[in-house]
Amino acid sequence: MRRDVFQAIADPTRRAIILLIAAQAMTPNAIAAHFDMTRQAVSKHLQILAECDLVTPAQSGREIIYELNGTKMGEVDKWLEQFRKIWEDRFNELDKVLLTIKKQRHEN
Amino acid sequence: MRRDVFQAIADPTRRAIILLIAAQAMTPNAIAAHFDMTRQAVSKHLQILAECDLVTPAQSGREIIYELNGTKMGEVDKWLEQFRKIWEDRFNELDKVLLTIKKQRHEN
DNA sequence: AATATAAGCAACTGATCGGTTGCGCAAAAT
């Protein structure tokens, strides 16, 4: 059971769920309605997301509302930080040739 | 064959490889020396990383030097961008109670 | 020319994954 954030966001369905409840916290049934798959399947994904604290369940009567824990996403961001410098430097190297392309990137 | 960047960085070994060649471009054999696994296993990982352009092979005689394509990591960063606002807002909501914690976070 | 080395490719294997169906339980609705 290696449940880290990276493995959690690897699945496209899981990413879609995250995006969905980012806008609005939801019950498993409500989430499942957005996908072509069983509630149980969605529940499994939610369980995985909950295991690594990407999502927090809040019981309300017989319903369980899952909401996004946005903070946890920072872990991925932190890992990415290591490379941010590299891909910035890479741009600096190609200064002359890619200067125009760089400009375009900043324009949109 | 769903070879997206997210699936690529899901594997811990793959992340380690990325980190390794980020510092220094390497041949499969050189990379394999850093892990407790066969060269072929590493080669498979490299193939996956290459398939989604996270890594670029450069033939040099009979050797193939794999180097990191840092730019590609931006795709993950772009996806993360959607949530950056959320996890910043979350902090603003909890203003009073978490102010001290926020301070601690900024101190280290 | 013979040998050693670097690497990709193919076939196989056990483990994990994403999904299903079927069940039991507790909260709402009737």
Next chain:
DNA sequence: ATTTTGCGCAACCGATCAGTTGCTTATATT
């Protein structure tokens, strides 16, 4: 009080995965 609804849990299944061994090819070395 009975039924419906929302949910988690468990067992099962086919597909994919991470790793292995064995082979071939091509470039260096001797």
